[in-house]
Each structure stands twice: as C-alpha cells, then as structure tokens.
C-alpha cells in the first residue's frame with residue numbers, strides 16, 4: 336500500500352467500471368503525468384499505451400492547455416449558456432466545426448461521450464418531429480456497440496453486461512444491427528477487413544420489419560473501440576450511409592474515440608469518406624483535460640429544428656448546466672490549436688504503418704488469436720483461459736502495468752491507442768512489453 340497522505344482510506348470512492356474489492360486489495364495509483372508517461376505513486380514511470388482512456392491524444396499535461404485552463408478559471412470560472420453566452424463557447428464551437436465534414440457545422444456542447452450520445456438521439460427525434468414525422472421514434476444501434484452509460488446509450492449499445500442489470504428500463508423501440516466481428520473470415524486483417532460489407536444489408540431487413548416511417552436514426556461507432564477494436568469491413572459504412580439516405584433515416588457516427596486524430600484524420604468520417612448526419616464527440620476534444628463533449632449536427636438537421644417554431648420559443652428543450660463551460664471551452668480552443676500547430680493528425684497518419692507492423696509482429700506470441708488495427712488503434716485478442724473469460728487479459732494488464740506500460744483491456748482483448756505524440760521506440764516498447772508479459776501469463 337502507498338504512503339500518500341490523501342489515500343489512506345480507499346473505501347469511500349466507489350470506482351467506475353472496476354472490480355472494487357479486487358482493486359482496493361492491490362491498488363494501482365498514479366499521481367502525475369507528463370507527455371507519454373504517467374508516474375505511479377511508487378515513483379515508477381508508466382508508458383501510456385492507451386492515451387488514458389483513448390482520450391489524451393496530445394500527451395499529458397501539455398503546457399499550452401494547462402496555461403489556457405489556469406487563465407480561464409481565474410478570469411471567468413462559470414457562466415450560463417441558457418439564454419446568454421460567453422465568447423469562448425462560440426469560438427470553441429467554430430473551431431470544432433472547422434474540423435468536421437462538410438455540413439456538420441452546428442455544435443451542441445455536452446460534458447461527456449454519454450451525454451453526447453443521448454443528446455444526438457434526442458436531436459434525431461426532434462428533427463423528425465419538427466418535419467412532421469414525429470412517428471419516427473425507433474432507434475437502431477449495433478451489437479457490441481458502446482455508446483456510454485446513459486439510458487439512451489445503453490439502449491442502443493450492444494454490450495450485454497452494460498445492459499443486463501438495467502434491462503427493464505431500457506428505451507422502447509430499439510433494435511440492433513449485427514456486429515461485424517468475423518474472425519473466421521477476417522482474423523489478422525491489417526486495416527479494414529475485406530469480408531463483411533453485406534452485413535450492412537441487415538439494415539434493409541430491419542427497415543422491412545419495422546417500416547422506414549418508424550425509424551429515426553441509426554447509430555454506430557465507425558470503428559468500434561470499447562468492445563475490443565472492431566474495424567469496419569471495406570464498403571460497410573458506405574452501404575449503411577446509402578441505406579439510411581434511401582429511407583430518410585439519420586445516420587449518427589459515435590466518434591467519441593475516433594474523433595480528433597485517432598485514425599490520422601480529424602474524424603473517422605473523413606477517413607472513410609462517409610458523412611453522417613450527426614456525430615458524437617468527447618474525449619480528445621480538449622485532450623481530456625476537463626470534461627467536455629459535443630454533438631456535431633448537420634446544418635439541415637439543425638435548421639429543421641431551430642427554424643421550426645416562433646422566434647421567441649426555445650427550440651430544443653435540452654442542455655446541461657455545464658454545456659460549453661468556460662474552462663472546458665478554453666481547453667478545447669487551446670487543444671485544437673495545439674493539434675493544428677503540431678500537425679498531430681498527420682503525425683498519427685505517418686506513424687500508422689509502424690504501429691500496424693509492431694502490433695502484427697505479435698502474431699506468434701502466446702495465446703494470440705487475432706490482431707486488428709486501423710490508424711493509431713490496435714486490438715490483440717487472446718484465447719480465453721478455460722472457465723475464466725477475461726482473466727488472462729486482466730493478468731496481462733496488471734503485469735504490463737508492473738512492467739511500466741499501460742494497456743487497456745476488455746474481456747480477453749488488449750487495446751492500444753497511445754497519444755499521437757508517441758515515438759517509434761515507445762511503440763516498440765509497448766508491444767515488446769506485451770510480448771514478454773504474454774510469455775509469463777498462465
């Protein structure tokens with residue numbers, strides 16, 4: 336146990352998405368960070384192979400972002416954005432809009448990915464209602480999708496444990512596309528797998544079942560992250576887009592992970608050349624320095640809602656006390672300027688081949704049954720220990736942490752998404768550490 340004075344008692348903090356008793360019996364604690372590294376409370380440097388939770392794209396504690404936050408909190412700590420505003424909110428929105436695909440330039444601010452998802456779903460319903468199609472209320476998600484933890488997000492999400500305890504309270508009128516994971520066809524694909532575009536045709540089946548006139552929106556992660564890095568088959572997203580357009584269904588891309596450079600472009604939409612009608616964002620929007628999220632909304636969707644009623648009527652009864660919080664806005668402006676100045680998205684693109692090669696070099700490591708990657712994201716799937724799903728990856732995660740590398744795990748999948756400032760030798764260190772550790776796990 337540590338001697339840090341503030342953490343003599345670990346009992347009060349009910350930790351999120353954590354096996355609390357297991358953790359508190361053997362805690363892993365970090366108390367500072369800089370660049371590519373965390374520092375553990377026992378003084379060890381931990382190389383950040385996951386950008387925290389896929390969010391610290393510029394590396395930790397960047398001076399420009401820290402300075403912007405410090406200045407802002409001392410200048411205007413808080414101001415409402417309901418029926419009034421502050422300049423940084425508008426500036427941050429313009430800067431986010433400038434990075435979006437053509438047309439998605441109306442920005443609604445939230446404080447997290449979960450809030451962005453629920454906001455996007457509500458905007459989709461409001462859009463159809465404003466156009467006189469209020470019966471379009473059905474939402475379509477996808478198996479294995481992760482869309483945060485709000486009731487909307489878990490309803491359209493497809494990760495069974497996240498839904499199970501709340502199953503009686505999920506949104507009605509939700510259906511799911513099948514996931515795209517098909518290792519029997521696509522194991523060890525580099526980049527987008529060749530097999531599986533036809534899985535998008537399942538949307539036609541759902542349209543035939545429910546009728547297009549009842550369906551408001553389809554939401555997918557362009558690259559599914561939290562479920563363990565599922566890269567869309569070639570042509571799949573294009574097909575989804577075509578089917579949505581054909582039936583007047585809004586397409587929402589959940590880019591909470593892929594937004595802001597993860598694939599080497601500002602958005603996955605840009606990477607794939609597929610433009611959704613709404614896009615959810617959070618995490619790297621301000622390098623995760625202050626809670627912040629956003630929904631980028633196509634102008635046609637925004638205008639349909641905002642121009643629908645009388646000029647003095649509130650158009651969308653939705654918003655958060657902290658929507659466009661001044662400090663989060665200042666951090667966003669500083670972060671997006673930093674990304675541009677350092678050409679970090681281009682840097683990610685230039686590192687992707689090296690990253691791919693380093694990940695796939697583990698093909699012959701113990702227990703590895705699949706490796707998949709795109710841009711600066713990779714997943715390595717392990718064979719599960721008989722009778723103990725998840726245990727092998729958990730042991731790998733703990734041993735990597737002890738060996739000075741942070742990786743992310745979900746079930747028996749290791750996920751990699753380092754800050755985009757990662758150097759070649761650090762890429763090598765991440766994967767060579769994992770290889771070594773895999774040689775020691777049971």
Ligand SMILES: Cc1ncc(COP(=O)(O)O)c(C=O)c1O
Nearest residue numbers: 447448449481482483589591592
């Ligand atoms: C695709 C996606 N959507 C939504 C969320 C939820 O974001 P948050 O944890 O900020 O609520 C996440 C978080 O990992 C995510 O990956």
